[in-house]
Each structure stands twice: as C-alpha cells, then as structure tokens.
Amino acid sequence: MKINPSYLYIIFLSLVAAIGGFLFGYDTAVISGTISQVSKQFNLDVIAQGWYVGCALLGSIVGVSLAGGLSDKYGRKKVMLLSAVLFSISALGCAVASSFTELILYRIIGGAGIGMVSIVSPMYISEVAPSSIRGSLVSLYQLAITIGFLGAFLTNYELLSLAETLIFQEGTLLAKVFHEEVWRAMLGMEILPALSFFIILLFIPESPxxxxxxxxxxxxxxxxxxxxxxxxxxxxxxxxxxxxxNQTKESSWELLKNPVILKPVLLGMAIAILGQFMGVNAVLYYGPSIFEQAGLSGGDALYYQVMVGVVNVLTTILALFIIDQVGRKKLVYFGVSGMILSLLLISFYFYGSEIYNLPSIFILILFLAYIFFTAISISAVIFVLLSEMYPTKIRGLAMSIAGFSLWIGTYLVGQLTPWFLENLGPSGTFLFFTMMCFPYLYILWKKIPETAGKSLEEIEEYWLGDKS
CATH class of the missing domain: 1.10.286 (GTP Cyclohydrolase I; Chain A, domain 1)
Structure with missing residues (x-):
C-alpha cells in the first residue's frame, strides 16, 4: 500500500521542535554583545570574564547528560517543555540578577536548556518525519541554530541603539533594563521565543x-x-x-553492553567530537580575533564576521533542500574535501603573510569558502545522523552520550584555540584543523552507512546485523 504522509502537519511539528534550535543559537550568541558591559559593571578580571562566557557550557554538559534518560523515561515532548521552562527562567533571572553570582547561576540554567534541546529536538523530528524528507526536516534544527545566532546579533544591535535614543524615567525598572544596563534586556529578550516555544509545544503530540x-x-x-x-x-x-x-528486551543500559549496539554509539561519539576539532567553532567564536591577526581593524573584523554568519545561514538553507536527494555521505565527502582545501589555503595565507603583504580580501574569500563547505556538510549532517543512527530503545541515551562528546569537544576547542593561536600561530592552528578532517572522513567512509531514504527501523536492522 502506498503511504502518503501529511507533509504540512509533519513540517509544522518539525518547525515547532526546531524552535529549540533557535533558542540554542540565541542563548549561545547573545553573550557576545554583553561581555564588555557586564565586565565593567561587576569589575570582572580576565578569569571572571572567561567564567561568565563559559559557565553556560557547564549547564549544557549537565543538560545533555540528563536529556537522554529523561526523554526515554518521560517522553521527548516533556523534555522539550522542560527546556523551554529552563530558557524562560534563565532569561528572566538574567534580566533581574542583583549580583554576578546570580547572573552565573541563571546562565548555567540556560545552558542546561541548551544541552537538553540539542538532543531532544532533532530526535523528536527524526521520529515523526517520513524517511523521504527526514534529513531535510532534521536540518531545520541546524538552520534554526544559525538563525538564532543572527537573531542574537541583530537584537543586541537594536537594543543598544534603543538605549541610546529612548529616554526612560530614572529609577524605573524599564530604565534599568533598557537604558542604564541594557545587557539585561539583551539576555532577557530570550523569554519571548522561550515562552512561545512552551505554549506551542502544548499543542503537539508525543513522539509516536x-x-x-x-x-x-x-x-x-x-x-x-x-x-x-x-x-x-x-x-x-x-x-x-x-x-x-520486541527483538530486544533489555533496558537501555543493558543494551550498551552489547557490542553490536555499542558500535554505533562509539562511532557517534567519534564524529561528534572530531567535528568540533575541524575548526568551525574556532572560526565562529574567535573569527574577529583571527581576522585582526590578519591585519584588519576591529570594525572590519566584525563586518567580516557578519558576512561569515550570513553565508552560514544561506548555505544551511541550501543543505536543507539537497540532503535527502544527495545523501548524507556524499555531502560529507564533498564538504570535507572543500574544508581540507580551504583550511590548507588559510594556513598558507597566514604563513605567506609573514613574508608577503597579502591583501585581506583573500582571507575573507577563504573563510567564506570554508564556512560554505562546513555548513553544507558536517554542520548540516551531524544532528541528522545522530538522530537516526541508533535503535529506538536506546536512542535517547545514545544521543545523550554523543551530545556529551560534542559539548566536551566544544569546550576543549573553546579553551585550546587561544593557546593554539598564541603558540602555533594562525598558520599552525589551521594546519591542525586540516589534519583532523582525515579521521572524520575515514569513519564516515568505512564505518557509517548511508541513511538517506531508509526508515529508522531499516537503519536499526543494519546495526543489528542485517547489512543489506
């Protein structure tokens, strides 16, 4: 019998779950516009600044560690609702925090929301989507993350402009939040999409x-x-x-002892952590600093970084339309090959710039090429693969384990990139990122099957032994 999915309804459910990705992106990026203001208000030294920026990661690691078990026990929808509550508490708490300690606490709570939603939203989409468009629909989550990044940048810019033009009555809460300490408004505005996420979730079903x-x-x-x-x-x-x-009666943790089941879990951990060491987060987080090392002024560096963000969004949209037609593995082969070439050229650029006075437009072109190849391959594919490559009984736990690896990789890259730039120089740093591409390619080539067009049950059969 031919099955005709209700595509509009399925797309609606996927878009609702993808709002979690927007919150992920917003919460991660909004911090960039508040660092100088918060540092000045609370007299933060360099160590405290780093703690302010990175404390949400602690919450993310806790959230991702709990998300799988909670979603397997209580359901995907309930955990998404919990993440929406955490985002809302974090936004409101940051807006009214009376001390730096309170601010950190609420940032950690928001980080827990990030960790949970990074696992459960793509998992929910994969479990309601038909195999023919599952890749595209799960990619909506990655697209929402990139839009969240841009949304945070634009919100910060508009609120800063508003603070400079509007006059509020002194001593009022509005004056404090939107004028005197506008960083509170930047962090607090997240409550709007967070509450919207919570309300809309009430009207969607649990994963069937x-x-x-x-x-x-x-x-x-x-x-x-x-x-x-x-x-x-x-x-x-x-x-x-x-x-x-019914082929397996064991619990999730008992299943992990089975080498057949453990294999895809370990492979998921490997591609999750390796993907972070291929440079994408270093470029997104430290792009302005890297551009300045190429000789650009601070203003030009920020402008170049905005262009990087725009290319990231547009390429993710392209990936969304082709991931099911081209296939996950072919996209990775194409994209990572382009990443290797662009990373090598970036390394050569920084090496050559020490000898020759190379135009800065070259580094912009190379960075945009790198972001294009990254966004159309590993960034678009990672959440798709992790959401579909595990058996249903263990999917929540397995995604938590892979997500934990991803966040550990993110943390290590965030901590090590400044050290790499200082000790290896930009040239050596990008050469290191190049080398990390090869084991990632090998694992996708030899160890992971193509999942495009396969039902979740067919993919499960593959891992359980039926390689056909």
Missing amino acids: RWLVINDQTTKAEKVFVRLYASTVAGKDKVEEVLKQA
Whole structure:
C-alpha cells in the first residue's frame, strides 16, 4: 500500500521542535554583545570574564547528560517543555540578577536548556518525519541554530541603539533594563521565543515511536494516523515499530553492553567530537580575533564576521533542500574535501603573510569558502545522523552520550584555540584543523552507512546485523 504522509502537519511539528534550535543559537550568541558591559559593571578580571562566557557550557554538559534518560523515561515532548521552562527562567533571572553570582547561576540554567534541546529536538523530528524528507526536516534544527545566532546579533544591535535614543524615567525598572544596563534586556529578550516555544509545544503530540516503546500503542496509532492520513498506515507503522522493538528486551543500559549496539554509539561519539576539532567553532567564536591577526581593524573584523554568519545561514538553507536527494555521505565527502582545501589555503595565507603583504580580501574569500563547505556538510549532517543512527530503545541515551562528546569537544576547542593561536600561530592552528578532517572522513567512509531514504527501523536492522 502506498503511504502518503501529511507533509504540512509533519513540517509544522518539525518547525515547532526546531524552535529549540533557535533558542540554542540565541542563548549561545547573545553573550557576545554583553561581555564588555557586564565586565565593567561587576569589575570582572580576565578569569571572571572567561567564567561568565563559559559557565553556560557547564549547564549544557549537565543538560545533555540528563536529556537522554529523561526523554526515554518521560517522553521527548516533556523534555522539550522542560527546556523551554529552563530558557524562560534563565532569561528572566538574567534580566533581574542583583549580583554576578546570580547572573552565573541563571546562565548555567540556560545552558542546561541548551544541552537538553540539542538532543531532544532533532530526535523528536527524526521520529515523526517520513524517511523521504527526514534529513531535510532534521536540518531545520541546524538552520534554526544559525538563525538564532543572527537573531542574537541583530537584537543586541537594536537594543543598544534603543538605549541610546529612548529616554526612560530614572529609577524605573524599564530604565534599568533598557537604558542604564541594557545587557539585561539583551539576555532577557530570550523569554519571548522561550515562552512561545512552551505554549506551542502544548499543542503537539508525543513522539509516536516513544509511545510504542512505552506500551501506549493506542495513542501511538492515533499519532501515526494523523501523520500518514490513513488508519491502515497508522496500524502498520505501530506494528513495524513493535516488531523491531520486541527483538530486544533489555533496558537501555543493558543494551550498551552489547557490542553490536555499542558500535554505533562509539562511532557517534567519534564524529561528534572530531567535528568540533575541524575548526568551525574556532572560526565562529574567535573569527574577529583571527581576522585582526590578519591585519584588519576591529570594525572590519566584525563586518567580516557578519558576512561569515550570513553565508552560514544561506548555505544551511541550501543543505536543507539537497540532503535527502544527495545523501548524507556524499555531502560529507564533498564538504570535507572543500574544508581540507580551504583550511590548507588559510594556513598558507597566514604563513605567506609573514613574508608577503597579502591583501585581506583573500582571507575573507577563504573563510567564506570554508564556512560554505562546513555548513553544507558536517554542520548540516551531524544532528541528522545522530538522530537516526541508533535503535529506538536506546536512542535517547545514545544521543545523550554523543551530545556529551560534542559539548566536551566544544569546550576543549573553546579553551585550546587561544593557546593554539598564541603558540602555533594562525598558520599552525589551521594546519591542525586540516589534519583532523582525515579521521572524520575515514569513519564516515568505512564505518557509517548511508541513511538517506531508509526508515529508522531499516537503519536499526543494519546495526543489528542485517547489512543489506
């Protein structure tokens, strides 16, 4: 029987879950516009500044560690709701924090929301999406992250302009938040998308695959019927998930002891952490500093960084449309090959600039090329692969483990990049990023199957031993 999914409804559910990606991007990027103001107000030294910027990562690691187990036990929807609550508490708390300690506490709470949503949102999308467009729909989450970055930059800019033009009555809360200490408004504005996320989540169903695994087949069938606009198709999908789930009776942690199941979990950890050491976060976080080392002024460096952000968004949109047609692995082969070439040329540029006076336009072109190849490959593919390559019974736990690796990699790159730039120089730093591309390529080539066009149950069969 031919199944015709209700594409508009499925896209709606995916867009709702992808709002979590916007919050991820906003919460991560908004900090950049507040550092100088917060440092001045609380008299922060360099160490305290680093703690202010990086404290959310601690919350992210805690959030990602808990998200898988919570989502397997209580459901994907409930954990997304919890993340929306954490984002809201963080935004409101940061806006009214009376001390630096309070500010840090609320930033950590927001970080926990980031960690949770980074696991559960793409997982939810993968479990409601049909195989034909699953890659594109999960990529909506990555696109939302990039839009969140731009949204934070634009919000910071507009609020700063507002603070300089509007006059508020002195001594009022509005004056404090939107004029005297505008960093509070920058951090607090996150409550608008966070509350919107919470409210809309109330009107979407739980993941049908989670419902099946947790013996709620009647509810699961109703969701599948809505997704596929067919009672027969709904029953068939429930039976398909049940058949696959009944092959294993062990709990999630017991399944991890099975070498067959452990293999994709370890591979997911490997690509999650290696992807961070291929330079993308170093470019996004430290781009202005790197551009300044290329001889640009501070203003030009920020302008170049905005162009990097725009290319990141536009390329992610392109990836969204082609990831299911081209396939995950072909995109990685193309993109990582381009990353290797552009990273080598960036390294040569910095090496040559010490000898020759090379025009700065060259470094902009190379950086934009690097971001293009990154956004169309590893950035677009990582959340898609992690959300679909694990058996349903262990998907939440396995994604938490992979997400934990990703955040550890992010932390290490954030901490080590300044050391690399100082001790290896920009040329040596980008040469190191180049070398990290090769093990990533090898793992995707030899160890991970193409998942485009395959149902989650077919992918599970592959890992359980049926390599056909």
